[in-house]
Amino acid sequence: MQEQRNPVQMLAHWAQxxxxxxxxxxxxxxxFKPITWAQAYAQVQRMASALRAMGLASGARVAISGLNTAHWFMADLAIAMAGYVSVGLYPKQQADHVTYILEHSESQVLFLGPMSDAEVFVAAIPPAVRTIRFPYATAPRGELDWDALVAAHPPFTAYRPPAPDELATLVYTSGTTGKPKGVMITQRNCLYATAGGLKAMPPVGTERLFCYLPLAHMFERGAVELSSLSLGAEVWFLENIDKLGEQVVQVQPTRFCGVPLVYTRMQAAILKKLPQAKLDRLLRIPLVSTLIKRKIRHGLGLSRARYVIVGAAPMPDALTHWFARLGVTILQGYGMTENSIYATCNLPGANRIGSVGREMPGAGLKISPDGEILFKSDAVMAGYYKDAEKTHEAFTSDGHLRTGDKGRIEDGYLYITGRVKDLFKTAKGKYVSPAPIESALARNPLLDQLCFVGNGLNQPIMLATLSAGGRELPRSEVESALVADLDAVNATLEPHEKIAKIVIVRDTWGIDNGMTTPTMKVKRSEVESRYRELLQREAAHRSKIGWEVGSTPQA
Incomplete structure (x- = not known):
């Protein structure tokens, strides 16, 4: 793969x-207030000088927290320019994880960005960590201030480009179980993944990116921050999650990425204004259909989007087809922090719905004899920080990264069939793989989040939350629709896999209540623990649909 300039060098290039x-x-x-390339470069240079003035040793860890902002980017680049290693922290990260990550990474300095949980977050910072506050009203008070430091220090001019195998960043996995693991991402990893991604999805004209997924995750860092530096593209930041629908419409990005939940909620917003029956009628009228599709795409903020990507969890095929009818081609991709989110993706003109696409250029895809998906490329991590044992477990004897996912390849397209370790055993002693069953039932637009559980139960139960549309319908109508899909899915399953019932729970699962990771993956063990008593009660009743007390809609 052709060698490219690193992010700091690209920033200097565009500034010039x-x-x-x-x-x-x-x-x-x-x-939206713009910051030019030259203005950003000047701030990065001065902040690099400020960091160097603190006397940190080469390779020292410097952490960044808070919501996605322009200063997140500039801090990351200043850390790199100064010869240090960045460590990202998720918004609303669990307090014990904040403490653990800062201590485990040996971070000496922490940038404080805007956040809604400032008091809890600040209390979790170890006393030895110095803090620098970003210039935002909702950023917690720090020992030092970004603007003051920038004003007080001259531009840094002694930048030394790092060697390819030097550490670029520590990315702590959001993990559904246990303590976060520090994934060591090198300079080579970053450059290889970025170059390969842009080779597979080349730019066409001026690019405009929308930054709203957590920057602590490798996906947003690569797809937005690093890509913008390679492309010279504009980046527009989300102000807060309540403005997502409004601001993506303002921006109309040329590339848009989201988790399945984002697209589910886009669908719900459309159907709230235009019920499915009316939408179907309009789409059958040729001239009206063209106008409706154009209006919907603009209303979603996707009128200019050449690449609309979904990842992090399986996208229901029915939802992908639903968007395709509106002229929105959603491309399912696949990757993990450990391979810099560089693995497979569907592409325009080569989109196989139900798959996660073909191998990205040079990603090194392979299926092991027992069905596990493996990768080997320059995008694969150096290992887990301070954990030789887990690093050893993560690789095969010939150096392939173990993903923990099972899959198959058909016509070059990868299909994920489950998790190697995500099986659960029912009380009958039978093993069940939950992911494909969750995906099959997720086609119902009345459901928002699903978690199939069965440890200790005679027959597995599907726990679920309702979508916005589902919450507005009468209970009898919801039950009728869910029973129909339940029966249809069960008809395809082995007896021990069949869904005993669907239980609708009251609360949406999120980061705040500990039910999901920051990337919106459901923590199966947490969900199972929280609803253990509910599951036992519902297992004793023969009805196909159950309701947690207080869940909607009402009968």
Whole structure:
């Protein structure tokens, strides 16, 4: 793969070739304020000087927290320019994980970004860690201030490009179980994944990116931050999650990425304004259909999007087909932190719904004899920080990364069939793989989140939350629709896999209540633990649909 300049060098390049062009658009009370390439480079240089003045040793760890902002990017680049290693922290990260990550990574400095849980977060910071506050109203008070440091220090001019195998960042997995693991991502990893991604999805004209998924995750870092530096693309940041629908419409990005839940909620927003029966009628009228599709795509913020990607969890095929009818081609991809999210993806003109696409250029895809998906490329991590045992377990004897996912390849397309270790055993002693069954039932638009559980039960039960549309319907109508899909899915399953019933729970699962990771993956063990008593009660009743007390809709 052709060698490329690193992110710091690319920032310098754009600052020189188009200094007055806007790069970062930071929202403030609904208004986007631009920061040019030259302005960003000047701040990065001065912050690199400020960090160096603290006397940190080469390779020292410097952490970044808070919501996605222009200063997140600039801090990351200043850390790299100064010769240090960045460590990202998720918004609303569990307090014990904040403490653990900062201590485990030996971070000496922490940038404090805007956040809604400032008091809890600050209390979790070890006393020895120095703090620098970003200039935002909702950023917690720090020992030092970004603007003051930038004003007080000269530009850093002694930048030394790192060697390919030097550590670029520590990315702590959001993990559904146990303590986060520090994934060691090297300079080579970053460059290889970025170059390969842009080779598979080349730019066409001016690119505009929308930054809203957590920057602590490798996916957003690669797909938005690193890609913007390679492409010279604009980046527009989300102000807060409540404004997602509004601001993506304002931005109209050329590339858009989301988890399945984002697309489920987009669908719900459309159907709230235009019920399915009426939508179907309009789509059958040729001229009206064209106008409706164009209006919907613009209303979603996807009128200019050449690449609309979904990842992190399986996207229901029915939902992908539903968007395709509207002229929105959603491309399912696959990757993990350990391979820099560089694995497989469907592409325009080569989109096999139900699969996670073909191998990205040079990703090194392979299926082991027992069906596990493996990868080997320059995008694969150096290992887990301070954990030789888990690093050894993560690789095969010939150096392939174990994903923990099972899959098969058909016509070059990868299909994920389950998790190697995600099986559960029912009270009958039978093993069940939950992911394919969850995916099959997720086609029902009345359901939002699903978790199939069965440890200790005679027959597995599907726990689920309702979508916004589902919560607005009468209970009898919801039950009728769910029973129909339940019976249809069960008809395809072995007797021990069949869903005994669907139980609708009251609360949406999220980061706040500990039910999902920051990347919206459901923590199966947490869900199972929280609803243990409910599961036992519902298992004793023969009805096909159960309701937690207080869940909606009402009968």
């Amino acid at each position: 070739t188009k200094p007055d062009a806007p790069w970062l658009f930071q929202p403030d009370d609904g208004q």
